[in-house]
Amino acid sequence: MILSLAPMEGITGHVFRRVHADCFGALDRYYTPFIAPPRVGCAFKGKAVRELDPVANEGLDVVPQLLTKDADEFVWAAGLLAGMGYAEVNLNLGCPSGTVVAKGKGAGFLARPEELEAFLADVCERSPLPVSVKTRLGLEHDEEYERLLDIYCGLPLAELIVHPRVRADQYDGSPRRKLYGKTLERAPFPVAYNGDVFAPADYDALLAAWPETRHVMLGRGVLANPALPRELRAGAPLSLDELRAFHDGLLEAYAAEMGGNAVFRMKEWWSYAKGSFVDPVAVWRHVRKGKRLDEYRTAAARVFEDERLAGA
C-alpha cells in the first residue's frame, strides 16, 4: 500500500514534510501544495524555488503539483522539474477557491470538459514527465463525473487521485466512495483514494469495500494525528511526548524560515491538531492567545502540560 501526504497549500510544504519525516518516518510519497508554473522561458521564483529545492526534499519521494490551464506553461514547468530530478508531475483539478475556479483552473477546469480533454491530451503527449491528476467529481453535481471519467480513461495518465466530492461541497458532507470504486473498475491506469481517512476504522472500511486499493492519500488526518500512517499499519498510537516533539520541531523550523509569522502557521496546524485532544476548545483557548513567538511558546507549553490526548 502506498500512503502519501496530500498537497495542502500553506500547510504540507517542505518544512512540514521534513519535520514529519524526521519525527515519524517518511511516508511513501508527498505531493507539494499547488504551484503556478512560471511563464514559458522563465524559472520558478520565490516560494516555489524553496518548495522544489532538491536539497530540501532529499530522501523523500516528492511529486510537484501544478495549477494551470495553460498547456505550454505546464509542459515548460514539467521540463524544469525533470531537470531538477523529479520523476512525475501532478495536475490540480480540485482546488475549490473562488478566485481559482473563476479563472477556470483547479476544480473550475472540470466545468469545461472539452477544453480539459484537449489540454490533457496535449500535456500527456508533450510533457517530459509522466502526468498524474488529482480530481474532484465535478463542479456542482456528481453526475458530471461520468463524462470526466470517460475523458480520463482515454488518456495515458500516470495515476488518477480521486477526492470524491464536488467543488460545491468544499470539504463538507461525505465523500462518494462508490464513485472511487467505479474509477477503480474502469481506469486503465493506477488509481488513488483521498478523503476523510482520519482513523484506522475509516481506512479499514475503505479496504474492506475496495480491497484492490493500492494508494491512499492522507490530508487532514495526518494534521490532526501525525502518527496516523503508523496507526494505519497497526503501529502504536500517538503519544503526547511525540506530539510535543513534532510540534517543537515544526515551530522551530517555521521560525527559522519565516520568523514571527511561524505563529500563524502553527495556529493553522492547531486548527486540525486540537481535534486529537480530549478538550479541543481548551486547547484552542490556550493557543490562540499567543501572538508573538515568545507568547506562543508559553501558550503551547501550557497545552502540553495541561491537556490530554483523546484515547490516551
Ligand SMILES: Cc1cc2nc3c(=O)[nH]c(=O)nc-3n(C[C@H](O)[C@H](O)[C@H](O)COP(=O)(O)O)c2cc1C
Ligand atoms: C487548507 C487546505 C489546503 C489544500 N491545498 C491543496 C492543494 O494545494 N492542492 C490540492 O490538490 N488539494 C489541496 N487541498 C485538498 C487536500 O489535498 C485533500 O484533497 C482534502 O483535504 C481531502 O483529503 P482529507 O480528507 O484526507 O483531508 C487542500 C485542503 C485544505 C483543507
